[in-house]
Ligand code: HEM
Ligand SMILES: [Cu+2]
């Protein structure tokens with residue numbers, strides 16, 4: 174029994190580097206988040222409103238691509254090596270994918286930041302969804318492509334490790350953590366092919382001037398083909414931690430290994446053929462296709478509901494092991510002073526709340542009310558912004574000692590940090606949801622129009638105050654998190670004070686489930702068939718309507734309008 | 747595979763919940779007639795909207811006793827026309843397209859809310875009652891002046907309403 178860094182020193186270095194990259198992205202992203210909050214509510218404006226979108230692009234890209242996915246590769250590398258008990262096959266290869274991911278991020282960031290500097294003639298204020306015909310500098314697309322290729326190679330690395338293990342253990346069940354990694358990568362390959370094709374075949378050549386225009390609806394559909402699955406790409410490492418780490422720190426075991434496998438198989442099957450649910454309000458897509466996506470989406474509720482059950486049951490088991498009794502009194506026996514436990518548990522609570530607002534979003538016709546309003550921002554700050562981000566931060570308090578050999582510094586601060594995040598997010602997200610119901614849009618520097626929004630209860634000023642308060646607390650919480658990280662790194666190495674590198678065992682073990690669960694080829698095949706069923710017709714219909722390159726539409730920014738517009742705007746002021 | 751009794755119950759309830767959701771949405775669109783934005787309208791050429799019979803001269807046209815059609819062209823950062831006047835107690839169908847990037851057309855306080863995509867036409871119908879003023883916003887980011895993009899729907903008393911002369 175020893176720590177991860179003692180077992181796998183080389184991999185620990187890789188995991189560490191990926192985590193540090195994630196933390197840098199988190200810190201920068203949070204600072205931009207605070208700027209946005211203050212700007213939108215008109216409390217403090219340090220940038221021009223026209224630059225707001227560059228900041229928002231950075232916030233989106235740094236948090237949902239860089240922070241989440243770098244943390245994911247760290248967790249997955251740990252999961253594979255720990256559960257198969259073998260190192261990665263080739264360290265040069267591993268550092269290559271890490272390098273591609275980091276290089277890709279930097280290349281994509283250059284033109285975005287360039288948009289803030291007048292002397293640099295580059296911009297990429299296209300937000301992380303980069304819908305054409307909004308156009309970014311070509312470096313942005315190159316960076317994205319390299320980043321995605323980096324994640325593909327990371328997957329190859331894990332699969333190679335698995336295959337090597339398989340040769341030596343032909344009859345064993347796949348260890349659960351490895352199973353989770355492989356199913357997740359299955360839908361990641363399947364879905365990211367869509368965005369990679371969109372970028373390489375259409376957007377990059379177009380940004381270089383090779384094509385005059387692209388088909389806006391087609392590239393948008395290809396984005397969402399990936400854009401929904403990417404949500405589950407953030408969520409899967411979170412679920413992995415809830416299944417493997419949370420029961421362990423709660424003092425118990427995972428309730429059921431076979432059920433966990435079923436959950437991951439369902440995600441493999443259903444996370445991609447649902448993307449059109451982000452296009453309920455798009456013209457040019459028939460209602461029938463939207464209906465299919467809606468049904469698939471509703472079935473995707475199942476694995477999350479199963480997860481809720483398993484997680485609660487596992488925690489309860491932990492509490493009873495610790496001497497907890499009664500119907501609900503066992504809750505008191507849980508290790509609430511442990512930031513790893515409390516952070517993840519609070520993240521789970523917020524995720525449950527997000528489930529409700531998510532059902533509203535997924536409703537085909539209810540969606541009209543909230544589509545693209547502040548409601549949606551409230552929703553995903555509960556999901557990716559808390560269920561995922563807070564779980565990652567809490568888990569870092571367990572992982573950092575594992576990968577550095579240094580005991581956690583400032584445990585009470587860490588506990589305060591996770592509580593502060595919960596509190597801040599309660600304010601911010603609640604006010605965002607309510608603002609959205611009143612019609613306040615998202616993605617705007619100045620939601621102040623000639624008419625006013627009227628919330629059902631309270632006032633816009635009160636909502637703004639809550640958003641500012643919440644955003645400030647969240648920013649402080651991030652600073653606290655980074656302080657604990659730095660404090661830990663400054664400490665000395667002392668493996669004797671660190672728990673051993675293990676994960677939760679299961680009450681109902683893998684052998685209780687049918688062998689077919691481990692037949693990954695079969696599941697991938699079904700996933701491919703489902704994707705073809707869900708997407709072949711819509712894509713064919715879109716191309717049939719207006720061709721691969723679309724009917725036209727001029728790229729933006731176009732200098733002429735900007736000048737024209739400025740003249741008009743000045744004349745009106 | 748041994749599945750715990752509570753687990754079976756939970757799975758059963760979850761499935762019931764999912765089927766109920768799907769059922770209620772199906773009911774909404776099939777029985778209650780909530781209309782979706784779809785592919786009914788033919789695609790248009792965003793570079794040649796000037797030559798289009800309707801979008802070439804956007805604005806309000808009367809199609810029946812109390813029914814009107816409004817054609818709107820979205821561009822960064824505005825709507826043409828930006829102030830739309832229609833009479834009270836009428837049924838108005840909006841047809842919106844874009845001459846440049848993706849926008850939205852959202853009449854705050856009504857259920858008219860749609861993406862506007864170059865090459866495609868979004869059509870939506872709204873029942874309007876008493877005289878009122880509604881803000882129209884673009885809630886899809888469309889460029890650096892996105893936040894300035896707004897319009898207004900003015901519902902005027904029936905006796906004050908006049909179609910523009912050139913219609
Ligand atoms: C310090 C904490 C944070 C604050 C104060 C904050 C604030 C905000 C605000 C105000 C917006 C809306 C801007 C607008 O629509 O005009 C926003 C958007 C967003 N935030 Fe955060 N946020 C924080 C943390 C996070 C985290 C941790 C994540 C994810 C891991 C995240 C992901 C996003 C995404 C994806 C968007 C949408 C970007 C877009 O519309 O393109 N945020 N944030
Ligand atoms: Cu989605």
Ligand SMILES: [Cu+2]
Pocket residue numbers: 849850884885886887888889892893895
């Ligand atoms: Cu706009």
